Amino acid sequence: xxxxxxxxIATAVFYxxxxxxxxxxxxxxxxxxxxxxxxxxxxxxxxxAKAFTAGGGIGIQLFNSFYLLLLAMLISFPIALxxxxxxxxxxxxxxxxxIIRTAIEILSSLPSVVVGLFGFxxxxxxxxxxxxxxxGALALTFFNLPLLxxxxxxxxxxxxxxxxxxxxxxxxxxxxxVTHVILPAAVPSxxxxxxxxxxxxxxxxxxxIYTSGQSAPALNFGDWNPFNISSPLNPxxxxxxxxxxxxKINSEGIMPDASAVSAGSSAVLVLAVLLFNFLxxxxxRRLYHRLTSATN
Amino acid sequence: xxxxxxxSADAPLRNIYHFDEATHEIALSTHNLHVFYGDNEALTEGxxxxxxxxxxxxxxxxxxxxxxxxxxxxxxNDGIARVEGEIRYRDLDINSNQIDVYExxxxxxxxxxxxxxxxxxxxxxxxxxLKQRGVRNKQRLDEIVETSLRQAAMWDQVKDxxxxxxxxLSGGQQQRLCIARAIAMEPDIxxxxxxxxALDPVATSQIEDTLLxxxxxxxxxxxxxxxxxxxxxxxxxxxxxxxxxxxxxxARKIFTRPKVAITNDYISGNFG
Numbered sequence: 001x002x003x004x005x006x007x008x009i010a011t012a013v014f015y016x017x018x019x020x021x022x023x024x025x026x027x028x029x030x031x032x033x034x035x036x037x038x039x040x041x042x043x044x045x046x047x048x049a050k051a052f053t054a055g056g057g058i059g060i061q062l063f064n065s066f067y068l069l070l071l072a073m074l075i076s077f078p079i080a081l082x083x084x085x086x087x088x089x090x091x092x093x094x095x096x097x098x099i100i101r102t103a104i105e106i107l108s109s110l111p112s113v114v115v116g117l118f119g120f121x122x123x124x125x126x127x128x129x130x131x132x133x134x135x136g137a138l139a140l141t142f143f144n145l146p147l148l149x150x151x152x153x154x155x156x157x158x159x160x161x162x163x164x165x166x167x168x169x170x171x172x173x174x175x176x177x178v179t180h181v182i183l184p185a186a187v188p189s190x191x192x193x194x195x196x197x198x199x200x201x202x203x204x205x206x207x208x209i210y211t212s213g214q215s216a217p218a219l220n221f222g223d224w225n226p227f228n229i230s231s232p233l234n235p236x237x238x239x240x241x242x243x244x245x246x247x248k249i250n251s252e253g254i255m256p257d258a259s260a261v262s263a264g265s266s267a268v269l270v271l272a273v274l275l276f277n278f279l280x281x282x283x284x285r286r287l288y289h290r291l292t293s294a295t296n
Numbered sequence: 297x298x299x300x301x302x303x304s305a306d307a308p309l310r311n312i313y314h315f316d317e318a319t320h321e322i323a324l325s326t327h328n329l330h331v332f333y334g335d336n337e338a339l340t341e342g343x344x345x346x347x348x349x350x351x352x353x354x355x356x357x358x359x360x361x362x363x364x365x366x367x368x369x370x371x372x373n374d375g376i377a378r379v380e381g382e383i384r385y386r387d388l389d390i391n392s393n394q395i396d397v398y399e400x401x402x403x404x405x406x407x408x409x410x411x412x413x414x415x416x417x418x419x420x421x422x423x424x425x426l427k428q429r430g431v432r433n434k435q436r437l438d439e440i441v442e443t444s445l446r447q448a449a450m451w452d453q454v455k456d457x458x459x460x461x462x463x464x465l466s467g468g469q470q471q472r473l474c475i476a477r478a479i480a481m482e483p484d485i486x487x488x489x490x491x492x493x494a495l496d497p498v499a500t501s502q503i504e505d506t507l508l509x510x511x512x513x514x515x516x517x518x519x520x521x522x523x524x525x526x527x528x529x530x531x532x533x534x535x536x537x538x539x540x541x542x543x544x545x546x547a548r549k550i551f552t553r554p555k556v557a558i559t560n561d562y563i564s565g566n567f568g
Contacts, residue, residue, distance in 0.1 A: 162412035165372065166474070170425040170481060171402035180424065185415040 036267025054257040060216040064239040072140035084152030108146035113206040115143045120210035131238040136212025143207045151193030155186040188287035195280035199273040205243035213238035307557040313545045323348040323515040329381035338364045339539045351516040353526035356536030370404040371397045405483035409490040411470035413462035421462045422480045448476035449506045468499025488518040527551045535559045
């Protein structure tokens with residue numbers, strides 16, 4: 001067999017492997033979207049769920065998912081940003097930072113159900129927060145923090161050292177250089193990381209089952225005072241998210257249209273995560289162009 | 297690296313020029329400078345004086361210590377290497393711990409080998425550090441932008457696109473922007489670390505012209521690999537070899553009648 005034939009065969013094999021990966025993905029996505037598509041109506045997206053009768057929606061679960069995501073990001077982003085800046089810009093290579101990096105590595109591979117049970121013991125039981133959005137957001141922070149820190153650290157590390165030297169050589173302090181030169185240059189990539197991790201958080205179920213709970217009490221969308229128990233903004237109320245809802249319907253749902261609701265919810269979840277991904281790429285590219293290309 | 301010493305046996309091993317400080321104004325001088333990377337000594341006994349409003353070129357093979365020396369002059373080696381000895385600038389030892397390095401670097405600016413404009417507009421690249429130092433007056437900032445871009449010989453090319461991204465400029469323009477950015481801080485001394493090595497010949501000769509004009513106002517110390525460049529633009533030249541300065545003299549002497557045999561070998565292209 002000569003080199004040319006070998007090359008042709010190898011190329012064909014790689015095409016086949018890549019094709020089968022895409023095929024599996026397309027099948028999964030297609031199946032979820034097609035079986036859920038009939039359910040996707042405005043009414044389904046906005047009405048509360050029904051436990052015993054058909055025709056329930058996912059309005060509250062959808063809102064809960066976004067609200068929880070927002071809170072989790074509000075808590076985890078500043079911490080991850082600080083940790084990322086410390087690790088990439090300030091930390092020296094020594095045993096302490098090696099331990100920190102290893103810890104982050106281990107944390108990021110922690111199964112999310114373990115994070116959920118830990119959050120249950122610490123926040124729900126020990127700190128007496130009960131099944132609440134806050135408990136869930138804190139558990140999600142634990143879940144999200146390692147990955148977000150790594151992603152931000154990576155974004156900062158991708159900015160060439162030349163940029164740091166440029167700042168320092170102009171008499172800027174290290175802090176000024178980091179905040180005004182390095183961070184702005186890293187914004188597109190940091191943003192992409194944040195949105196991608198948002199997609200992961202949005203679809204997370206195991207960490208929330210024991211922390212933010214499995215019930216979605218009725219909300220009064222006319223009441224935005226976060227201290228009222230029926231207010232959507234109240235962080236101390238239990239809140240079933242979309243992903244948890246899917247899990248619950250499939251394990252103990254008794255409504256007659258359980259499988260249709262489950263399929264519809266799955267489609268919404270997948271679409272939301274897809275949306276996050278496209279948004280991340282689009283925003284990242286746009287910002288990058290804005291920062292680097294000539295046209296305003 | 298082959299070291300064929302082919303000059304006569306009575307050639308000196310070192311020849312370091314010392315200025316008569318009564319007739320020459322010294323902008324910067326080093327005394328007993330030693331630089332260590334870990335336990336390795338990268339530079340020994342850097343004893344050099346730099347005359348004001350002159351261009352001094354530092355030449356030598358890769359790894360000869362010339363860049364290390366240059367980067368030590370405005371403490372860019374802080375945290376990378378250990379620098380011992382004195383660097384005298386205006387009666388101050390700027391290598392001492394008491395020095396505010398950020399303030400010092402405003403007096404001793406630096407331009408690097410690869411153009412490194414910020415991911416900001418041309419205008420912001422120049423004004424950003426000034427704003428951080430409290431220069432807020434728009435008119436004053438506009439003036440500084442124009443003056444420094446003129447000094448870097450690129451005003452006419454970019455005056456209509458000041459608010460476009462600096463990253464869209466060509467390599468040569470980016471490097472001149474970096475020079476403009478450095479001189480906008482109105483430093484006394486400008487350090488350049490092979491500023492033209494990443495550029496094409498046309499851009500290189502433009503940078504050289506720019507430097508020749510800048511020396512009316514600034515003391516320039518430049519590291520270069522390019523022998524012709526050193527010969528064309530420098531008033532004084534220091535030859536670095538294996539972490540030592542072997543010869544320091546007027547450029548025309550270095551390039552026509554070097555006193556040290558190894559210098560002669562290097563400039564005639566026998567090694568390096």
